[in-house]
Structures are given as structure tokens and as C-alpha cells.
Amino acid sequence: MTSPQIKTALEAAILAPSPHNTQPWRFEVAEDTVELFLDESRILAIADPDGREARMSCGAALFNLRMSLRSRGVPVRVELLPDRDRPALLARVRIGGHLAVASDELVLCQAIPRRRTNRGPFREERVPGSVQKTLRQAALRERGRLILLDQPARYSAVATLLRLAEFSQRQDTDFQDELVQWVAGDPARLDGVPPLASGPPPVTEPLVLLREYGSNSQKAPREYEQEPLLGVLVTHGDTSYDHLLAGQAMQRVLLAATVCEVSASFLSAAVELPSSRASLRSLLGDGAYPQVVLRFGYGYQAPGTRRRPVDEVSTCPQNQT
Missing domain, CATH: 3.40.109.10 (NADH Oxidase)
Structure with a gap:
């Protein structure tokens, strides 16, 4: 089982946007490490044949993961593309220690579940x-x-x-x-x-x-x-x-x-x-x-889209408790 903090961070990560809501991410969790992989089976062959947008979606999921952990006083060290022989491994996040929570990061973390893609009309009001x-x-x-x-x-x-x-x-x-x-x-x-x-x-x-x-x-x-x-x-x-x-x-x-x-x-x-x-x-x-x-x-409230549960998109070693 993952620690409560990591599970909460993964729950935040999967709320990232993705093209057609394909959710092209996969996570492997160890005691103090989360590895983020590109799920190549979820790349859009016509709209995104080189996987550029899918990788960006994984980057968005990585940001949510970072903010969730940091807003709980957990520092992270991120390596992007840490293994050239495994291009689907997009990031390795090492977790450990304590840090002072930054107020701006806490506010961003609290916004994660409220973010929506709003395809409806906006009001005729200029963004200042x-x-x-x-x-x-x-x-x-x-x-x-x-x-x-x-x-x-x-x-x-x-x-x-x-x-x-x-x-x-x-x-x-x-x-x-x-x-x-x-x-x-x-x-x-x-x-x-x-x-x-x-x-x-x-x-x-x-x-x-x-x-x-x-x-x-x-x-x-x-x-x-x-x-x-x-x-x-x-x-x-x-x-x-x-x-x-x-x-x-x-x-x-x-x-x-x-x-x-x-x-x-x-x-x-x-x-x-x-x-x-x-x-x-x-x-x-x-x-x-x-x-x-x-x-x-400035729009009106938009509906959310569903996500696959954390257990479906993540794995951890069998001997981890």
C-alpha cells in the first residue's frame, strides 16, 4: 500500500487535463519514489501521433503531484527523463524530509479539484x-x-x-x-x-x-x-x-x-x-x-470529467506496506 500522502498526491495527479480525457499516465510507487510513465496505449494516433500532447498531460499530472506533496510539507526532487533507455519513463520523483509550506503552493493545491475545462460561453468581461x-x-x-x-x-x-x-x-x-x-x-x-x-x-x-x-x-x-x-x-x-x-x-x-x-x-x-x-x-x-x-x-460553472481511480493507474511492490 502507498502512504496516505502519496495516495493523496496521486489522486491530485490524475485530475490533470488530457486530450479527449485520455489520461495517458501510469505511476509506479516505491517507499520514497514515484515514477511517472507515459501510457503509450493512450496516445491519440491521429490528433497526437508523436505523443507531444500526451507528454504534456503527464507533465500537468506531475505538477499536481508536486503541489500536493509540497503543500503538505513534503519536499520532492524531480528528475525528468531519468533513463534514456526507457523513454516512456518521463519522471522520477524522490520524496523525503520536511519543508515549510508556501502559501501560494497551498492555494494552488486547493484549486486542483476545482479546475475545469470550460467549453461554454464566457461573459463579455475583460480579464484585467x-x-x-x-x-x-x-x-x-x-x-x-x-x-x-x-x-x-x-x-x-x-x-x-x-x-x-x-x-x-x-x-x-x-x-x-x-x-x-x-x-x-x-x-x-x-x-x-x-x-x-x-x-x-x-x-x-x-x-x-x-x-x-x-x-x-x-x-x-x-x-x-x-x-x-x-x-x-x-x-x-x-x-x-x-x-x-x-x-x-x-x-x-x-x-x-x-x-x-x-x-x-x-x-x-x-x-x-x-x-x-x-x-x-x-x-x-x-x-x-x-x-x-x-x-x-469569465464563464459559468462547468461540469467535470471522470477519472480512472488511482489503483487502476498505479502499481507498487508487493512487499510494500
Whole structure:
């Protein structure tokens, strides 16, 4: 059995977001070590063939694990990609000792179960500059960078790119066939995205198109915000190591947004299509690699998606008590 602190940390880790809620992580637990593995069987063959997004999701799970332990006064030492002969081993977390709990980390940890991907409409309310600064700083704390699109010309160009990418995926039968496999129509299913997690149909087509998970026709049409705050999380490199950094930065940003009562959702098409991602990188103009595109705003309460239990995604030695 795992210690109560480690089990609690794993329960926090599995609340990380993942594409189509695939939950592509696996943990091996020893007395003072947690190893995080990429579950390659859960990589999306069409949307994420190289596993970039899956590795980022594992990075987000790693961040939650870290925050859960540190908020309980348990220090951690993290090695990313510790064994070149086992590329699926993404991180080794060594646990031990005591530390003073930082108030900001405690607040982030408390936000983990409240974080939601909000695919519904946002209110026409601008995210203030002070909150934008908090989100940018959150990314920097994890060696990422969040570019918030505040220049009209660049905003318009990126919004157009996002629309074209989403439209392209909607016309891609292979992508749509894969997506259907992850629409969780069965309420007992523990992965995938239930149709109710999609937003209501728009009264008029919004500037930014959102991914649809099944039919949302049972919901009354609603107006979506005209110009949501758009952010692109970028890294200097584009290796597996950078993807893990990006995932941790992404999760700190999402939790910081949750603390500030700001909703967020993913606009993934532009970074899933190679041509769109290359165009987005060119539009950003500084050579950095776009890893995540996020939509921020003030929304209404969003439903959560289910998770597989800790016992299903983790193992520990038989002789451990």
C-alpha cells in the first residue's frame, strides 16, 4: 500500500487535463519514489501521433503531484527523463524530509479539484491586466512563457488560423472517427469526454470555434463572447523534455486562473495540425514553439470529467506496506 500522502498526491495527479480525457499516465510507487510513465496505449494516433500532447498531460499530472506533496510539507526532487533507455519513463520523483509550506503552493493545491475545462460561453468581461500578469508569471515559474494576444492585428491573424484549423479537423474523417471513440456517452465510463461537457450550440457562430464532443442539441443555444482572451504557451525547444516543462507550466497557469476565478478551455487544433502549428509559430515571430493555445474568460460553472481511480493507474511492490 502507498502512504496516505502519496495516495493523496496521486489522486491530485490524475485530475490533470488530457486530450479527449485520455489520461495517458501510469505511476509506479516505491517507499520514497514515484515514477511517472507515459501510457503509450493512450496516445491519440491521429490528433497526437508523436505523443507531444500526451507528454504534456503527464507533465500537468506531475505538477499536481508536486503541489500536493509540497503543500503538505513534503519536499520532492524531480528528475525528468531519468533513463534514456526507457523513454516512456518521463519522471522520477524522490520524496523525503520536511519543508515549510508556501502559501501560494497551498492555494494552488486547493484549486486542483476545482479546475475545469470550460467549453461554454464566457461573459463579455475583460480579464484585467493584473490577472493577465499573474498568468504570465505562472508560466515563467515553470520555465514556459505565456503569450497573451493583445495586439489587434496578431489577435485577428491567430483567431483566423484557429478557425481554419478547427474547420479542417471537422472535415477530417479520420480525426472525427478517433474523436467519436472518446465521446463518453456511457455515464459509467471513466475516461473520454461526455457530450454534456460540450458547450451549448451558439446562436451565431463565434469568432473562435470550440471542439464538439457529440451532439449538444439538448442544450438551449447561447451567445458566445466576441473576443475571448487568447494565450499561447510556448517553449524554447520542442523535445520530450520541453513537452514535460510545457505541461507543468500549463497546469500552473490553469490553476492560477482557477484561483482568480477565470475559466479556460483548450483550442488544440492549431497545435495538432503540423501546418497550422508551423504557421502559428511564424505568426508569434520569436522562434519559440507553441505548445498550447488557451481561451480565457469569465464563464459559468462547468461540469467535470471522470477519472480512472488511482489503483487502476498505479502499481507498487508487493512487499510494500
